[in-house]
Structure formats: structure tokens, C-alpha cells
Amino acid sequence: MKAQSSNLIALYDKYILGNYPEAPFSLVKGQGSKVWDDTGKEYLDFGTGIAVNGLGHCHPYWVKRIQEQATKLIHCSNLYRFPQVAQLAEKLAKYTAPGKFFFCNSGAEANEALIKLARLYGTCKAGEEGKSYKIIGAENAFHGRTFGGMSATPLEKIQKGFRPLLDGFTFGKINNLESFASRIDDRTVAIYLEPTQGESGVLPCTSEFLQGIRNLCDEHKLLLMLDEVQTGVGRTGRFFGYENAGIIPDAIAMAKGLGGGFPIGAIWISDKFSDLFTPGTHGSTYGGNPLACTAAISVIEVMEKENLLARVAEKGNKLKTSLSKLADKYPQHITEIRGQGYLLGIGMKKDPTDFISSLFEKGLITVPAGANTVRIYPPFNVSDIEIQSALEIIEQTLDGLK
Ligand SMILES: Cc1ncc(COP(=O)(O)O)c(C=O)c1O
CATH class of the missing domain: 3.90.1150.10 (Aspartate Aminotransferase, domain 1)
Known part of the structure; x- marks a missing residue:
């Protein structure tokens, strides 16, 4: 060489x-x-x-759309409206249950938004702040390198040197429903999973397990939050990995494949919980800018046109x-x-x-x-x-x- x-x-x-x-x-x-x-x-x-x-x-179409958009409007603040963000949300909505989107720049940021959603839900559920905030994640999970993401990632190689981390995470074993059920208490607000754990070695959750988790969440009024950053936007042959199990989550994080190489992340929250975010509770300067949204729209258009x-x-x-x-x-x-x-x-x-x-x-x-x-x-x-x-x-x- x-x-x-x-x-x-x-x-x-x-x-x-x-x-x-x-x-x-x-x-x-x-x-x-x-x-x-x-x-x-x-x-x-x-x-x-x-x-x-x-x-x-x-991909020539993706490049052309990015080039064209770059000559029109690349960035403007989310304090104003621009069409691309709504168009992207409308496109993505074809692949989700009814709900709403927030756009950011990466997988870790999308996961931060999910963790913040769980906190808002806990505050609303308990009627006071700081009481209900526990999230049950999975052993061997990977949710990113921010403090929220690391706290939800129980891997020594990720957490070492950065403690103390965010409080309130506990971890079950994927494909072992009981290990999740036994961790639920009156302070628990969410279960948080990757449908297939990518970083830890392509370890899929079974459909039965995900269905069982959905039932547990319904029974105990917990949010089912899925990290589809690696599995989402077509990687498994369905738009989202969870579709293989026939369940519907309450919230989803996505990124990676969404922009096809242009940085963008997003969360989707079902209509039932999307009002928890109110003006001022979250934001991102660059999140969902016209150029990133155009890149993501063209990814979905090509996927649809080429039946990918x-x-x-x-x-x-x-x-x-x-x-x-x-x-x-x-x-x-x-x-x-x-x-x-x-x-x-x-x-x-x-x-x-x-x-x-x-x-x-x-x-x-x-x-x-x-x-x-x-x-x-x-x-x-x-x-x-x-x-x-x-x-x-x-x-x-x-x-x-x-
Ligand atoms: C499941 C999952 N969540 C979150 C992340 C973090 O995404 P990012 O590197 O875009 O912050 C990754 C990255 O590998 C991932 O696989």
C-alpha cells in the first residue's frame, strides 16, 4: 500500500x-x-x-438540491418560519403516528431532547419538579457523548473520567422483560431503548420483547422512547426499526441516515405528549436550518423514488x-x-x-x-x-x- x-x-x-x-x-x-x-x-x-x-x-439529486438551496437561504433563526422545516416534518409524518417534530444537528442532541421530554413528563405526572424522573435504559446501550447521552450509556469506556453523571438512570437487559418490569417504581417516567443496539454489536431487541415493553409502558403510564439514531431512516428495511415489531413508541430520536451525510437530527413526539415542550423549554440555533432540511427532504425523496x-x-x-x-x-x-x-x-x-x-x-x-x-x-x-x-x-x- x-x-x-x-x-x-x-x-x-x-x-x-x-x-x-x-x-x-x-x-x-x-x-x-x-x-x-x-x-x-x-x-x-x-x-x-x-x-x-x-x-x-x-448522490447527484441530493447534491443538486443542496447546491440550489445553498444559493437561496442556508441559515436563519428558528425565531422565524421557513418552508423546508415544515416540508421535512410533513414528509417524515408519513412514516410515524400523529405527532410533532423538533430538529437539531446530531444523534446526541436528539437524545438530549428525549431525556428532557422524560423530565417534563415526570414534572407533569408528579405535579412537582424533581420527584419523578427515573428512566430505565438498557445494558450495553449507546446514546451519545453528551452528559445526558453518557448517563444513559452504561459502558465504562464511555463514562470513565466524566463522573458524576446525570441522576436517575437504571438499566435492564434487552430481551428480558422482567429485568425492566422489576425496575419500575413510582418515580419511573420512561423506558428508553435502541430497537437494535448498534455500537454494542448489532444486538436486536426481539419483537416479543418490544411488544412486552410497550405493554409495560401502557400499564405503568411510562413513555416509550426509542433511539433510532442508527436504526432509523431505512437501515433495517423499514423506515424505523420499531416497525419490525409492530409497536408504536411515544417518542423517537433520529439522526445519521436522515441527512444522508449532511448533519441533522430530529425527535418525534406523539400528539399525546408533544405539548410538554412549550416556548422557551428547548431550542437549537442551527437545528433544522433550511440547508439541512433540504438535504433530508431529498434523502426521503430519493428513497421513495428509488423504492429503497x-x-x-x-x-x-x-x-x-x-x-x-x-x-x-x-x-x-x-x-x-x-x-x-x-x-x-x-x-x-x-x-x-x-x-x-x-x-x-x-x-x-x-x-x-x-x-x-x-x-x-x-x-x-x-x-x-x-x-x-x-x-x-x-x-x-x-x-x-x-
Ligand atoms: C443509537 C445511537 N444513539 C446516539 C448516537 C450519537 O449520535 P451522534 O454521534 O450523531 O451524536 C449514536 C452514534 O453512533 C447511536 O448509534
Whole structure:
């Protein structure tokens, strides 16, 4: 492999905070399912910026809409109205139950808004502030790096060094209803889950479990808040991951795939609870600006025009079957294949760092996750030939693995 630019590495070393691990290459261009590094090497991108570039890189329609909007109005304050935010909400509303939206810039911000919703609900429920505020989250959850997000993320590697965190979180085990039921008390206000835990290794909640959680929430008057930041906007082959379980949550956080690579996050709150936010209770200077909303609108338009949800559901199934055949062929390396649609995880017998590096060398980008997992997150419009090439690279690499 040709070495990446030593000048760029030196600039990083000098000016960029060391909060990310050492990067294996420097990317300069993307088109469709492919990206190129600064030595001209081509990669198939089956990481999509960790479930972000659903349309692949630089989809021409998405780029054109962003370019056009950039010449008209990029930012204005949420103190005024602008059409794009309402148009985006109207588009998203086709995929949710009746409710309302708030737009922000990232997944962590969307989750902060959900946690604030739970606090407002608790204040309203108890009739006084600070009494009912407990949220039951899940072991191994990941909800982001803000203080609210970290507090809801019971992972030592995330929380270490930042304590004391936000009060009021307790954690059950996914797919174990009793571990949630037993944590409910008169101070509990919400249950908070990812339909599939992405960062911790593509660990799906079963439909029965999510249905049971919905019933528990109804029985105890708790909010069911879902973090769809990684699973949402088509990744599982349905617009939202929870649809696979046939339930309806009370609130949803989304981000990543929503802008297709342009930063935007959102929460949806069902009509029953959306009045809890009143003027002055929350806000974001940049949240839902005309440019970000245009990017997200065009993502949804392309998904609809190109019928990408159905495509992800069908092709994702096939890809999972092909990966499962590799799991059968290489039981010494692979434990199982998890997930749905284009949210797939290869569970490995041991730390997959070297495996992922070998995939890079052969021109395939994948992303590690917890539980020795390799995430396979292709763009929704990836071609059959590109999937075949990725499978061949994975097989060759497994073949050479000690
Ligand atoms: C489920 C989930 N929630 C929240 C986040 C945080 O999102 P962001 O990095 O946009 O703040 C992530 C990011 O990986 C995520 O997967």
C-alpha cells in the first residue's frame, strides 16, 4: 500500500485533538458506494460513515438540491418560519403516528431532547419538579457523548473520567422483560431503548420483547422512547426499526441516515405528549436550518423514488444469507450473523481489529462494534456486483485469517 500523505498526518498530530484512534487512511473523494484515499486507492464503503450515507456518496439529486438551496437561504433563526422545516416534518409524518417534530444537528442532541421530554413528563405526572424522573435504559446501550447521552450509556469506556453523571438512570437487559418490569417504581417516567443496539454489536431487541415493553409502558403510564439514531431512516428495511415489531413508541430520536451525510437530527413526539415542550423549554440555533432540511427532504425523496426501503429489506435478507453461509464455512472465525436489512453484524470469535485491517487492504471498509463485531452497513442503493465483490473480499480475508 502507498503511504498516506505524511504532511496530513503531521497536521493532524499538531492540531487535532487525540480523541479518535489513529486513522488507517485519508479519504479525499466519494461517489456512490465507493471512496478514494489520498494515494488513489479505491474502497467499497460498507461502513457508510457509521450508518449515515444511505444514498451512498454524493448522490447527484441530493447534491443538486443542496447546491440550489445553498444559493437561496442556508441559515436563519428558528425565531422565524421557513418552508423546508415544515416540508421535512410533513414528509417524515408519513412514516410515524400523529405527532410533532423538533430538529437539531446530531444523534446526541436528539437524545438530549428525549431525556428532557422524560423530565417534563415526570414534572407533569408528579405535579412537582424533581420527584419523578427515573428512566430505565438498557445494558450495553449507546446514546451519545453528551452528559445526558453518557448517563444513559452504561459502558465504562464511555463514562470513565466524566463522573458524576446525570441522576436517575437504571438499566435492564434487552430481551428480558422482567429485568425492566422489576425496575419500575413510582418515580419511573420512561423506558428508553435502541430497537437494535448498534455500537454494542448489532444486538436486536426481539419483537416479543418490544411488544412486552410497550405493554409495560401502557400499564405503568411510562413513555416509550426509542433511539433510532442508527436504526432509523431505512437501515433495517423499514423506515424505523420499531416497525419490525409492530409497536408504536411515544417518542423517537433520529439522526445519521436522515441527512444522508449532511448533519441533522430530529425527535418525534406523539400528539399525546408533544405539548410538554412549550416556548422557551428547548431550542437549537442551527437545528433544522433550511440547508439541512433540504438535504433530508431529498434523502426521503430519493428513497421513495428509488423504492429503497423494499430494496434494503430484500437485498439485506440475501446479504445476510450469504454472510451466514460464510459463518457456516468459517466457524473457527465467525460465531453468528446478526441484524436486519443493511444493519448487519458479523460476530467474530476474537477481536476483529486485524480482520478489519485486512479488509481495508483489500479495498473494503467495514466498522468495528462491541462484542467482537464487524458492522456491514452498505448504502441502500449498493449494486449486486458491489455486494458480490464485498463478499469475495470477506471470504478471501477469512481464508487468510489465522
Ligand atoms: C443509537 C445511537 N444513539 C446516539 C448516537 C450519537 O449520535 P451522534 O454521534 O450523531 O451524536 C449514536 C452514534 O453512533 C447511536 O448509534
